[in-house]
Amino acid sequence: MEIIQIIGIGFIVTLLILIIKQQRPEIAVQLSLALATIIFLMVLGKINVVLNLFRDMAAKANISAMYLNTILKIIGIAYVTEFGAQVCRDAGEGAVAGKIEFAGKVLVMVMAIPIIALVLDTIVRLIP
Amino acid sequence: MGLDILFKIAGVGILVSVFHTALKQAGKEDMAHLCTLAGFTIVLLWVVQLLGKLFNTVQDVFKLF
Numbered sequence: 113m114e115i116i117q118i119i120g121i122g123f124i125v126t127l128l129i130l131i132i133k134q135q136r137p138e139i140a141v142q143l144s145l146a147l148a149t150i151i152f153l154m155v156l157g158k159i160n161v162v163l164n165l166f167r168d169m170a171a172k173a174n175i176s177a178m179y180l181n182t183i184l185k186i187i188g189i190a191y192v193t194e195f196g197a198q199v200c201r202d203a204g205e206g207a208v209a210g211k212i213e214f215a216g217k218v219l220v221m222v223m224a225i226p227i228i229a230l231v232l233d234t235i236v237r238l239i240p
Numbered sequence: 241m242g243l244d245i246l247f248k249i250a251g252v253g254i255l256v257s258v259f260h261t262a263l264k265q266a267g268k269e270d271m272a273h274l275c276t277l278a279g280f281t282i283v284l285l286w287v288v289q290l291l292g293k294l295f296n297t298v299q300d301v302f303k304l305f
Contacts (some may be wrong), residue, residue: 119256121243121246124246125246125250127278128246128247128250128253131250131253131254132250132253132257133255135257135260135261136256136260136279137251137254137278137280138259139249139253139256139280139282139283140253142249142280142283142287143246143249143250145255145287145291146245146246146249146287146290147246149287149290149291149293149294150242150245150246150290152241152294153293153294153297156294156297156298159301160301163301163302172260181303184302184303185302185304187302188298188299188302188303189304191298191302192295192298195298202258203295217300
């Protein structure tokens, strides 16, 4: 029951942030950043197990590792981008959060380009 | 795992705010600001180490780069 643990940590840190925020808002932001990092690290171990299962299944189904790796990279970029943007937005910097999200979108598009090119290639070959 | 860092950060925050108030009452404005800066830097050091760990783990899990 790790979720109980995480909820407990969340409540405690919320109360601590409420205490600190009035006096030192910058340390409150760092506290929430540390909490986000620790929760992310806790959950990442579970995600790793699921992803290893996916890799095994893809290897059994003879799916090329390139496709799965591309998808996993995109998911990873999306997670990290969301994490960074949320921290910035919590601190009241919506503009910085928007820039981070923009960079994440561009990088995801760059990652997807080999697959898009492959799909277009296949379509062109199907058309006589 | 690593939960003590949260309490360490909160402790530093409370301590720094207390020091800031005390030094301000004593009329030492520049020392108060220096104290705030020192606390901020210490906490930043911890948080950056934690973030480095997080990003390394993310790179390992999702096979980025």
